[in-house]
Amino acid sequence: MSNKQVWKPSDELIHTCNLSRFAKTIGFEPPNYTQLHEWSVKNKTDFWQNVWNFTEILGDRGDLVLQHEDSFVKSTWFPNARLNFAENLLRRFDDDVAIVSVTELGSRTEVTFSDLRKKVAQFAGALSERGVQSGDRVAAYLPNVVETIIAMLGTASIGAVWSSSSPDFGFQGAFDRFSQIAPKVLIVCDGYTYNGKEFNVSQNSNLLAQNIPSIEHVITLNFLSNDEDDFDAIYRRPESSWKFQRFPFNHPLYVMYSSGTTGRPKCIVHGAGGTLIQHMKEHQLHVNLAAGSKIFFYTTCGWMMWHWLVSALASKSTIVLFEGSAFWPHPNTLIQMIETENINVFGAGAKYYSALEKARVKPKEECDLASLESMQSTGSPLAPESFDFVYRDVKNSVQMASISGGTDLISCFALGIPWLPVHRGELQGPGLGMAVNVFDENGDPIRSKKGELVCTETFPTKPIGFWNDPDDQKFRSAYFDKFPSVWAHGDFAEINEATGGLIIHGRSDAVLNPSGFRIGTAEIYRQVEAMTEITEALCIGQDWNNDVRVVLFVVVAPEFEFSTELTSPIKQRIRKNASPRHVPSKVIAVPEIPRTRSGKIAELAVREVVHGREIDNTSALANPDCLAQFRDLPELQID
The missing domain is CATH 3.30.300.30 (ANL, C-terminal domain)
Structure with a gap:
């Protein structure tokens, strides 16, 4: 099997990208990615220790990288390390723009790094005043706006655990999630807009507060009106000295939820350190983010891509948010933001690209896309025809990176690689440190044949567990029942022997x-x-x-x-x-x-x-x- 090459990196990109700088620190020269990837998997403790150093994570690393290496389930990364997730995302103090927030109705908000840091401190103080302590849960029923990020970082900064749902979930959907984790604080909104219409969710917000007995405090954000809300009061809090407390590497950061339709959603717990180091690896080595980069991903705060996007702050990049419909008031709504916001990295679900083509949009004829360096696609397999559309009608010099992972690992198994060409219909290759393979039904590796996507070695964003699963029974059943000590991801996939690229053919259970x-x-x-x-x-x-x-x-x-x-x-x-x-x-x-x-x-x-x-x-x-x-x-x- 051979899929057409549709893009290749320039010599300049190969030699100046972050991946090359990192490779040289460990004695590798570009662009032999296969060799570097094999080393990163076989020498995983050395690799992740070098990632910590290269990304300059703020914290105390400790001298032990991996404990219980022989057990995928019990393996523990950086068991003696201590850090604060929010401190790492708030490492910039200057007046450059940290976040741009845009809504479908045309409103636009900017927050600088210095102002973001100040507001997060104010929110953290407000949570502490309400009795929130390390390990307590804070649940958010909020749109994709600046205040949501401020609330998340304020929560993480004091060691509390964040869990969010977008307000398009009805009461039952949000209740089925939040009621399982017993939050102390609930943050809600009055509503959201979609396709130019207002949707008031105040009743859902009230029902959540009334029906989850653990909730002691409710914080309200007015999105549909300009009326005074709790965030306004919090932002009037006087500034005070603020020092980040550092927590264990595997301290819980997020509770996320499976999207299945059988039974209540599984509550997947991700740790602060694993999320941070994996996201920084992906952003810097695979997406090539740096200080001054601008990244956008079309998502809600109920999808893991929101968490992935927000982590780009740790690489000193500017993130761009959008709340609303991607196709309102016209199909070019998001594409035009590339020009108006000078976006370098643009991401959306695979369905967005096919819908854009069916809407007969020709972005390269309608927008100035000079700033655009790469496009990201995820959520489902990106069709070969969507690759054709991007290179024909969007920009022929852009890196089209189809990426794949999931809520289960809050990151990617396979994604873009600045050293390698892009082949039509394929993901470029596995992420560094990720022992990705495809097995047949007997558990044997196969090439250029379809089988089960697996990961054979532990990685830092392996969940620290499922909520209310003390003996890890649900966790083991979810990923390790198919092959002993091997993570079976549930994707029906194929590795192209000729290119090394990965093709996702759908879900295994479908x-x-x-x-x-x-x-x-x-x-x-x-x-x-x-x-x-x-x-x-x-x-x-x-x-x-x-x-x-x-x-x-x-x-x-x-x-x-x-x-x-x-x-x-x-x-x-x-x-x-x-x-x-x-x-x-x-x-x-x-x-x-x-x-x-x-x-x-x-x-x-x-x-x-x-x-x-x-x-x-x-x-x-x-x-x-x-x-x-x-x-x-x-x-x-x-x-």
């Missing part, structure tokens, strides 16, 4: 298995969604006649109508560009596809509904009402 032939759903999506007639698609395997048949649901573009005349070209395209085995037995038009709140297609939820089973946790979905359209379909009761 793999289609007609007549025993394993098919990744992304292989079908990339064919169907390239058609102008189709805006979205979702594929499942339906149990039928002691086998599995492939069923494809499609959302037809407004200017077209679904008919048998459309079914034929869909099947023909799949047959020609994938294989006859990929061709669906049924193609059914639906008005809407269910997605999780982070934008991922909810294949498992649809599969459950089609088979007549109940969904335990619809609050994980952004649009749960549309599941009803998949129930008891007559087309699925016949051959």
Whole structure:
């Protein structure tokens, strides 16, 4: 298999990037990434110790890098180290801009590094006055604005644990998450806007405060109005001397939640030190951030990419926030920010890029993209056609970095690499220090064949555990049941032997298995969604006649109508560009596809509904009402 090369780094980038500076400190010369990566995995303690030194983490490292190295589950990184996460993100004192916050309604706010530090100190003081101590939980039901970052950093600075949900979650969704961790403080908003419309969530905020008995204090942010709120009062607090207390490397920082639809969300606990060192490694060595860089990612504070974005402050970079719809008031809303904010690194979910192409947007003709150096994509596999779109219609000299990881590790297994070319449809390669591989069902490594994405060695952002899981039973079951002592991530993937790149074919638990032939759903999506007639698609395997048949649901573009005349070209395209085995037995038009709140297609939820089973946790979905359209379909009761 050979995918077309669509970008290669310049000699100047190779020799001046942070990755090269780091490599030289340990005796490697660019651009042999395979050699450097192999060293980083085989010598992981030396590697991560060098990352600490190179990124200049503020703290006491201690002399021990890794404890219980032989046990993935029990392994402990930097057991004697002490640091403060917020101190590392607030290391700049100057009056350059730290955060730019933009909303879909056109408001824009800037906060300097010095002002950010001051406001975080004020918020930390307000939490301490309310009795918040190290280890207490602070839950936030907030939009993606500056105040949310201030609240998070204030929480982290005193050793309390942060957990956030975006306000588009209903009461039940937020309650199912926050009630499990017993927060002492709840931070809420009055509402948010989307597609130019206001959504008042004051009732949800009140219900959360009333129904979670552990909550002792509520702090309110007015987003929809200019009325005085608790943040205004906090910012009037007098300045006082403030010293960061340093906590153990594995002190809990974040509680995050799985986005599955079976049962209540799992509460995943991430440590301060692991999050910091991994994010700084990724930002500096893989994304090439530095002081003065500007990075943007389209996210909400309920998705791990928000946490990843905010950590860029530790690399002295400026972060750009956006609250609202990416396509309101027009499809170019986010792209125009590259020009107006001089953004260097632009990130969004894979679906955004395909939607931009379907909207017939030609960014290079409509915006000045001179500042843009790299684009990031995640959330789902980036289709090969989206690579074509970026290099044809956005900028042919940009590094298009498809990245993959997840909430489980609050970071990436594979991502961009400044030394290597980009190949159409591929992630460039594994992250340094990440022992990424693809196994067959017997647990043997395979190349240029599809299998299970795994990580065979421990890494610093391995969760420190699940909440309310004292014997690690849920934690072990989530990642280590498939292969002993090997992290099975749940992605159906392939390593291209020719390029070293990684291809994600979809989720392992959503793999289609007609007549025993394993098919990744992304292989079908990339064919169907390239058609102008189709805006979205979702594929499942339906149990039928002691086998599995492939069923494809499609959302037809407004200017077209679904008919048998459309079914034929869909099947023909799949047959020609994938294989006859990929061709669906049924193609059914639906008005809407269910997605999780982070934008991922909810294949498992649809599969459950089609088979007549109940969904335990619809609050994980952004649009749960549309599941009803998949129930008891007559087309699925016949051959």
